[in-house]
Amino acid sequence: xxxxxxxxxxxxxxxxxxxxxxxxxxxxxxxxxxxxxxxxxxxxxxxxxxxxxxxxxxxxxxxxxxxxxxxxxxxxxxxxxxxxxxxxxxxxxxxxxxxxxxxxxxxxxxxxxxxxxxxxxxxxxxxxxxxxxxxxxxxxxxxxxxxxxxxxxxxxxxxxxxxxxxxx
Amino acid sequence: xxxxxxxxxxxxxxxxxxxxxxxxxxxxxxxxxxxxxxxxxxxxxxxxxxxxxxxxxxxxxxxxxxxxxxxxxxxxxxxxxxxxxxxxxxxxxxxxxxxxxxxxxxxxxxxxxxxxxxxxxxxxxxxxxxxxxxxxxxxxxxxxxxxxxxxxxxxx
Numbered sequence: 001x002x003x004x005x006x007x008x009x010x011x012x013x014x015x016x017x018x019x020x021x022x023x024x025x026x027x028x029x030x031x032x033x034x035x036x037x038x039x040x041x042x043x044x045x046x047x048x049x050x051x052x053x054x055x056x057x058x059x060x061x062x063x064x065x066x067x068x069x070x071x072x073x074x075x076x077x078x079x080x081x082x083x084x085x086x087x088x089x090x091x092x093x094x095x096x097x098x099x100x101x102x103x104x105x106x107x108x109x110x111x112x113x114x115x116x117x118x119x120x121x122x123x124x125x126x127x128x129x130x131x132x133x134x135x136x137x138x139x140x141x142x143x144x145x146x147x148x149x150x151x152x153x154x155x156x157x158x159x160x161x162x163x164x165x166x167x168x
Numbered sequence: 169x170x171x172x173x174x175x176x177x178x179x180x181x182x183x184x185x186x187x188x189x190x191x192x193x194x195x196x197x198x199x200x201x202x203x204x205x206x207x208x209x210x211x212x213x214x215x216x217x218x219x220x221x222x223x224x225x226x227x228x229x230x231x232x233x234x235x236x237x238x239x240x241x242x243x244x245x246x247x248x249x250x251x252x253x254x255x256x257x258x259x260x261x262x263x264x265x266x267x268x269x270x271x272x273x274x275x276x277x278x279x280x281x282x283x284x285x286x287x288x289x290x291x292x293x294x295x296x297x298x299x300x301x302x303x304x305x306x307x308x309x310x311x312x313x314x315x316x317x318x319x320x321x322x323x324x
Contacts, residue, residue, distance in 0.1 A: 017236045020184045020228055022194035029224035029245055030186040030194040033266065034232075052289040053282030070184060070196035076234040088193040097290075099298040101308060108305075112312035115236035119309045122302050130279050133286035135300045146193075155197050156215045 003044045004162055009149050012085050013039035013046075015077040017114055020070040021048065023060035023091075030068075031060065037069055038107050046087065046142040047107070049098070053133035058093035058140065067091040067142055072153065076114065084153040089144040098137045170208045172263045176242050177203070177210075180229040185212060185258065187220040187248050195220055201227070201258065210258040211251075222249050225258060230266065241266030 003010070021035035038047045046069060050057045061067065071085040101108050112118060121131040148159035177183070186196040195218055201210035210227070214220055225248035230241035245262040267278060290297055 018230075018232065020186075020196050020230070022186045022196055022226075024188070024194060025224075027224065028188065030188055030196075030226055031245075032184055032186045032194070032196060032226050032228040032243065034228070034230045034239075034241055051282065051286065053286040055285065055289055066193045068186070068194040068196055070186075072184065072196075072198050073231070075232060076236055084198070086196060088189075088191075088195070095293075097295070097298065099300055101301070101304055105308065108308050109312050109315070112309050113316045116313070116316070117235065117237040122305050122309070128300070128302055130283070132297075132300050133283045135305070136286055136298055153198075158215075158217050 002041065003144070003147070005147060005149075008083055009085055009147070010039075010041070011079060012071045012074075012077075012082050012149075013037070015079055016071045016074060016082075017076045018073060020072065021057070022068045022070075023057050024064040024066060025056070025060055026063060031056070032070075033057070035069075036111060037071075038110075044144065046089075046144070048140045048142070049104075049137040050093075050140060051134050052097055052136045052138060055138065058095075058138045061091045061093040061140065062095075065090045065092065069142065081152050083149040083151050084155055085147065085149040086159070087142070087144050088146045088148075089142045091140055091142045093138055093140045096139070098139060099135060169260060169263050173210075173244055173260050174203060176263075176269060177201070177229065180231070184228040184230075185214070185225060185248075186228070187218070187225040188223060189219045190221060204257070207257075208260070210260070212256050212258055213254045214256050215254060220248065220256075223247060227258060227260075238268070240268035242269045 018034040019037045020032050022030045022032040025031050035048045069087040074082050147162045182198040184196050185199045189195040199212045201212045227244045232239050243264040244260045246258050246260040249257050
C-alpha cells in the first residue's frame with residue numbers, strides 16, 4: 001500500500017543511510033540510537049533489526065510499542081537539501097533470533113553496498129569471534145501512524161503532516 | 169558526568185533531542201544546545217508545534233561518513249523542563265557511550281560488552297549460541313562489490 005506522501009519524502013526513506021530510532025524505556029525515558037532503516041513501499045512499513053547484544057530496543061518495544069524514526073542526516077544519501085522527516089508509529093519486535101540471511105538478502109546486500117568497510121567483521125576468525133553477536137538479530141517492524149516533514153530540514157517552521165495512516 | 173557531556177558534545181553542532189509528545193509517542197528534533205556552566209544544564213529552543221511534554225528526555229549525538237563508516241555516537245539521558253516561551257532546559261542525568269566515542273579501546277570494550285549481553289540473552293532462553301554462516305555472508309559481500317555503483321554525489 002502506497003503511503004500518501006510526496007516523492008521527496010519517499011526518497012528520504014529510500015536513500016538515507018541512517019535514522020534516529022526512539023523507543024520508550026521502562027521508566028518512560030525516550031531512548032534514541034542511530035539505526036539502518038528499510039522502507040517497504042508495498043506495505044508502507046519500516047523494517048529494522050537489532051542485535052541480541054543490544055536488545056534494549058526490543059525489550060522497550062515489547063513493553064511500549066510507541067516509537068519514532070527521525071530522518072535528519074542526509075550524509076551519503078546523494079540527496080540535495082532533502083526534507084527532514086519524522087515518523088511516529090507502533091512497532092513489534094518478536095523474540096525470534098535471526099541468524100540466516102534468508103528473507104533479508106536484499107537488505108544485507110544494500111548494507112554491504114552502502115558500507116563496504118563492514119566486510120571487515122567477517123574477514124578472519126578473530127573478527128568473526130569478536131563480532132558474531134552482531135549477526136544474531138531481532139527483527140523490528142514499524143507501522144506508521146503519523147508522518148511529519150519539513151522542507152529543506154527547517155524544523156522551526158510548522159511541519160506538513162499525514163495523520164492516522166492505516167497501513168500494514 | 170558533566171565533564172563527559174561537555175567534552176563529547178563540543179564535537180557535534182546539532183544533536184537530536186527526543187522527548188515524549190501529548191499522545192505518548194517519542195518525538196525527536198535537531199537542536200543547538202547551549203551549555204550553562206553554572207547550572208550544569210543545556211539550554212535549548214524548541215518550536216511550539218512539537219507538543220513535547222516536560223519530563224524524561226534524551227540527547228543523541230552521532231555521525232558517519234559518506235560510506236557509512238567512521239561511526240561515532242553517544243547519548244545523554246536527562247529531564248526536560250520548560251523555562252518560558254520556546255526555551256527549555258535539559259538536565260543530564262546519565263552519559264551513555266555509544267560506538268567510536270572512546271577510540272580503539274572503547275571499541276573493544278563495546279564489542280566485548282555486547283558479546284556478553286548476547287550470551288545472557290541466549291542463556292535466559294536456554295538457547296545455544298547460534299553459528300553464523302560466514303561463507304554465505306562472504307558470498308553476499310562479493311555480489312555487493314560486483315553490483316556497487318560509485319557512491320552517489322549531490323547534484324551541482
